[in-house]
Amino acid sequence: xGQTIAEKIFAAHLRDEPFEGTYVLDLDRVLCHEITTPVAIxxxxxxxxxxxxxxxxxxxxxxxxxxxxxxxTAVQGKILRDWAGRHGIADFFDVGxxxxxxxxxxxxxxxxxxxxxxxxxxxxxxxxxxxxxxAGVGTTDLEVGILKGVCAFRKPVSILVxxxxxxxxxVVSKDVILYVIKQLGVNGATDRVIEFRGPVVDAMSMDxxxxxxxxxxxxxxxxxxxxxxxxxxDYLWPFISADYPSKExxxxxxxxxxxxPDAEYDRVLxxxxxxxxxxxxxxxxxxxVTNARDxxxxxxxxxxxxTCTNGRLEDLQQAAEVLKGRKLAPGVRGILSPASPKIFxxxxxxxxxxxxxxxxxxxTNPTCGACLGMSNGVLAPGEACAATSNRNFQGRMxxxxxxxxxxxxxxxxxxxxxxxxxxxDL
Amino acid sequence: xxxxxxxxxxxxxxxxxxxxxxxxxxxxxxxxxxALQPYLLEDLTLEGFDPRGExxxxxxxxxxxxxxxxxxxxxHAPWALEVNxxxxxxxxxxxxxxxxxxxxxxxxxxxxxxxxxxRLFALQQQGVVTVxxxxxxxxxxxxxxxxxxxxxxxxxPFDKALVKAxxxxxxxxxxx
Ligand code: SF4
Numbered sequence: 184x185g186q187t188i189a190e191k192i193f194a195a196h197l198r199d200e201p202f203e204g205t206y207v208l209d210l211d212r213v214l215c216h217e218i219t220t221p222v223a224i225x226x227x228x229x230x231x232x233x234x235x236x237x238x239x240x241x242x243x244x245x246x247x248x249x250x251x252x253x254x255x256t257a258v259q260g261k262i263l264r265d266w267a268g269r270h271g272i273a274d275f276f277d278v279g280x281x282x283x284x285x286x287x288x289x290x291x292x293x294x295x296x297x298x299x300x301x302x303x304x305x306x307x308x309x310x311x312x313x314x315x316x317x318a319g320v321g322t323t324d325l326e327v328g329i330l331k332g333v334c335a336f337r338k339p340v341s342i343l344v345x346x347x348x349x350x351x352x353x354v355v356s357k358d359v360i361l362y363v364i365k366q367l368g369v370n371g372a373t374d375r376v377i378e379f380r381g382p383v384v385d386a387m388s389m390d391x392x393x394x395x396x397x398x399x400x401x402x403x404x405x406x407x408x409x410x411x412x413x414x415x416x417d418y419l420w421p422f423i424s425a426d427y428p429s430k431e432x433x434x435x436x437x438x439x440x441x442x443x444p445d446a447e448y449d450r451v452l453x454x455x456x457x458x459x460x461x462x463x464x465x466x467x468x469x470x471x472v473t474n475a476r477d478x479x480x481x482x483x484x485x486x487x488x489x490t491c492t493n494g495r496l497e498d499l500q501q502a503a504e505v506l507k508g509r510k511l512a513p514g515v516r517g518i519l520s521p522a523s524p525k526i527f528x529x530x531x532x533x534x535x536x537x538x539x540x541x542x543x544x545x546x547t548n549p550t551c552g553a554c555l556g557m558s559n560g561v562l563a564p565g566e567a568c569a570a571t572s573n574r575n576f577q578g579r580m581x582x583x584x585x586x587x588x589x590x591x592x593x594x595x596x597x598x599x600x601x602x603x604x605x606x607x608d609l
Numbered sequence: 610x611x612x613x614x615x616x617x618x619x620x621x622x623x624x625x626x627x628x629x630x631x632x633x634x635x636x637x638x639x640x641x642x643x644a645l646q647p648y649l650l651e652d653l654t655l656e657g658f659d660p661r662g663e664x665x666x667x668x669x670x671x672x673x674x675x676x677x678x679x680x681x682x683x684x685h686a687p688w689a690l691e692v693n694x695x696x697x698x699x700x701x702x703x704x705x706x707x708x709x710x711x712x713x714x715x716x717x718x719x720x721x722x723x724x725x726x727x728r729l730f731a732l733q734q735q736g737v738v739t740v741x742x743x744x745x746x747x748x749x750x751x752x753x754x755x756x757x758x759x760x761x762x763x764x765x766p767f768d769k770a771l772v773k774a775x776x777x778x779x780x781x782x783x784x785x
């Protein structure tokens with residue numbers, strides 16, 4: 184029987200099978216941020232085990248609330264900062280160098296095909312875009328990862344999502360993934376790996392693929408995963424050019440992770456996206472998805488463009504195309520958070536930031552901030568936000584607030600009109 | 610760690626109760642488990658449920674529906690249960706990370722089929738339901754005022770080992 188990409192990665196990293204069906208894997212990356220790591224550090228200290236398995240495999244960032252907004256968040260940052268210093272974790276990103284974890288770490292070349300990656304953050308599935316097995320975990324798993332470099336998983340059963348057809352103008356990977364979540368439901372992929380394949384995925388940039396895999400968890404998925412290909416090689420080339428004589432050689436090596444033709448899937452979902460329209464969520468669950476046009480009278484008080492889902496350069500470009508020469512509707516607040524310093528700088532050099540500012544946006548430093556209602560754009564009760572993030576839970580961006588999830592272009596169009604708007608209707 | 614599982618149950622009649630509802634993100638700036646104690650389920654709006662009510666205060670067990678604990682990976686969710694003396698959840702299903710977090714903390718996330726969950730909910734009509742858990746036999750007994758129901762529940766050997774060891778740190782540290 185052939186193997187899926189996830190099964191191949193499991194086989195290559197298996198340290199122990201303490202019980203049948205329980206796989207303890209060696210980890211290539213343990214990623215850390217300041218919300219879930221300080222508690223792990225405190226517990227390790229309390230157990231008198233304040234050690235790390237390998238400082239070169241641990242990467243850490245302060246991203247959720249940065250610069251600190253109050254004493255408590257300052258303490259969280261300090262705990263992480265001191266710990267990184269104490270253990271010689273060289274890849275630690277603080278104010279000035281920091282950005283949203285799932286954007287910053289791939290951008291630094293830390294994620295490679297075939298890697299095993301964990302982080303105390305549910306959207307760690309994002310890193311599967313590189314052909315890695317990447318899973319969000321809780322603090323205890325993170326703690327053991329930091330200390331021992333291992334993590335336990337059940338057998339990686341996979342769902343194949345095969346995406347075919349031709350995307351229409353203004354319809355992008357965010358629309359595709361919202362539609363996939365609508366099909367699967369919020370727990371349709373629980374304990375499953377979602378393998379994204381097909382010509383539509385092949386044609387996507389790494390930025391677009393990361394938007395797909397980012398939201399695997401919204402269907403309950405352990406990880407989202409794409410096959411590494413020439414697009415992956417091009418993206419990683421600055422970091423791997425010393426390891427391979429040519430891009431072709433890198434591609435040939437990465438191809439060993441591709442699922443076998445006779446690999447077994449729990450379920451196969453074929454989706455033709457040719458008729459797909461811009462999508463938005465309604466209500467408080469990410470599988471409550473409909474066409475943007477169905478929600479066209481829904482007023483928005485704020486537009487939020489950024490996050491690990493859609494705060495990358497391509498996303499900013501797509502929103503800027505809509506905003507160019509236009510302004511936010513009166514009374515609508517616009518917030519742009521480029522997700523990393525590199526993206527911020529590139530957007531500045533390309534004139535994208537100017538377009539946002541002319542439209543009336545406020546531009547924040549790279550941070551999660553408003554995405555989880557912690558800083559830089561929290562909603563008041565009764566307010567609604569057109570957001571490019573990934574979660575519309577009740578109170579997510581502020582108690583009593585409503586979040587509509589959508590693509591950057593749809594969010595920009597909604598800001599211009601002051602109501603949820605299909606960007607093709609501007 | 611010698612924990613006893615079971616006690617008075619509280620019933621949350623909804624699927625997909627997410628970790629933001631169990632413990633809202635605004636409390637994630639806390640760095641101790643104890644600090645989470647007053648905020649458990651603060652954002653859950655559910656008919657008949659009061660996050661500050663006696664029923665939650667008394668509860669040692671939660672009975673609920675499908676996909677409990679979906680959303681964020683925050684272990685603050687099981688911790689908020691733990692510091693409120695709730696070491697057992699009985700549901701029709703869980704989000705993966707939440708479920709793993711429960712066992713990693715040495716707590717029980719018991720899964721029962723929909724029909725059994727329905728029977729548990731029906732028992733609630735008799736007033737307070739008290740649950741007793743026999744971990745070794747993988748059996749639980751739920752007692753209402755007039756009736757007792759018992760259920761066998763599945764538990765993987767790994768999950769059982771984690772509960773017995775008192776959590777994943779202890780297990781992993783002894784082994785790796
Ligand atoms: S941007 Fe939002 S979803 Fe992504 S890591 Fe930050 S808080 Fe989580």
